[in-house]
Amino acid sequence: MAKKKVFLQGNEACAEGALAAGVKFFAGYPITPSSEIAEVLSRRLPMVGGKFIQMEDEIASMGAVIGASLAGAKSITATSGPGFSLKQENLGFACITEVPVVVVNVMRGGPSTGLPTCTSQSDVMQARWGTHGDHPIIALVPWSVEESFHLTVRAFNLSEKYRTPVILLLDEVVGHMREAIEIPDPSELEIVNRKKPTCKPEEYLPYDLNNEVNPLPAFGEGYRFHVTGLNHDATGFPTNDSKLVQKDEERLMNKLLNHLDDILTWEEYMTDDMEILVYAYGSTARSAIAAVKQAREEGIKAGLFRPITLWPFPDDKTREMVSKVKKVIVPEVNLGMIIGEVKRVSPKEDINIVGVNRADGETIVPQQILDKIKELS
């Protein structure tokens, strides 16, 4: 079947991506600028036999998607800043219990209620560190409507493959802008489903330390296991055995860190001979690419690196990029968050790493980045 060409908003593309990935359950609480995802799914899910529920708040929504996922349904929730803060408690639960779910956060200004209708990239650290305790997380950041579709599919695939929550960070600009995109035929998409156990129920271990990722049956399939947010042993029951807990925490981290090749994705533009690196993600990378092209026209050798997987952070690749140049610009719609990660991994030679920042609800325009490129060149 031919590809379908459609004119969509980023949020709508995200909902379409979820449907393409086989989502069967959505629970959420309305919040600007994410509500279109709920609206589309409230209409479309019942058509495919799926379920939509508007819960009483974001805490409840996060609990409901975890419950639905344990009962076997691919599940998603969508929110924005303040709602994302409320989800953190149960997001941590999904991390420690290793339940696949997709959480979309369409970023707006903040802190607190902040700027409901304006863009921001200030939840990038909340995505990594928002919930308490040690845990790994995957976060993906699209820069276009088309990529919102594909990264939603990928978010489901990664969450199913690694039994982990995956966060999709749109910013308001990506969520609300409209672009013509191609929706591929379902047969062209790679869809990953969680591994189910094949052993006898009495032999099943949901948290076997010897496996990075254990198979996950749905409730009611004959494998009766215990799920708890307490640190647990291989059977899933609470334990205080410090050796065991340490090992399990390390397994939790390593199940992602051992597979960075599979999880990390990025794009590079004109980086081969670059002398100035622009390091940008999400909608800011759109301004960055325009600035880089303009700089090239003016004879300045600028290049763009765009991480698509933001967490786990692409340490090695970032170091490699930064090592090629003496000057790095990190534009972000926040007062400096990912720049800290870039500095963390950069070799401590005389590399000048500077930010272009704003937190006033406006996007960073190409000229601002170009000005900075010129200033440094």
Next chain:
Amino acid sequence: MSIYEKYMRIDKFPHIWCPGCGYGIAMKSVMRAIDRVGIKNDDITMVSGIGCSSRTPGYLDFNTLHTTHGRALPFATGVKMAKPEMNIIVVTGDGDATAIGGNHFIHAARRNIDMTVLVYNNYIYGMTGGQYSPTTPQGKFATTAPYGNIEPPFDVCNLAAAAGASFVARGTVYHAVPLDKLIEQALRKKGFSVVEVLNPCPTSFGRRNKQPTPVIMMNWMKENCIPKVKYDKMSDEEKVGKIPIGVFVDIEKPEYTEQYQLLIDRAQSLAK
């Protein structure tokens, strides 16, 4: 095989509850009720929040989900919506259900989603060592109410009824045989069913409130918890300090997951 062996995870004992705690009695009551209804282990998901009572699922051989404090009902809602054929039993404490989880409690009741919710009321936060809860009676002492509690308490049954539950009952672990019956009725009911189970917590409540032993606490239940039929006939003076037990609400109303299936049918026929 005794029915207890059929439903318990024997290897998970000893349990964590204090000597004299009533949760073991309540757990056996649940098992007997399940057995009478005849539900298979695999067809039950038992969900709980956090607290002493919420440890119950760990000891029972069902699909078991021990969630975050107060959030059992949202998790249970997700399981039920994804698998409407699943029998859902939620175990929650008074603090879990009516404080941190109060909002979830009233909304799950309002939706009338089919599940059986056992609210174990010991008038106190047991697990955290005896702080006052939204059900602690006025004047009673708690670690955070050293001068006596000044807050008016919730009546769990009134709350559930007002929020729209289709079955509401109260029992006690002293009255274990009638409790079996109440839980059985709740399990059979299609809709949001609440059974408030009064439970002695000698460790965190009794000790501070002149009921220092489990026996004194049990006797208090025996003397003060009166069958509703009898209670309703009592004079206002006689009712002082007495607590009615029995069924308060048993009504028919549309159940959420059934309504949702009708919505799916409508959406699919419109799409054709």
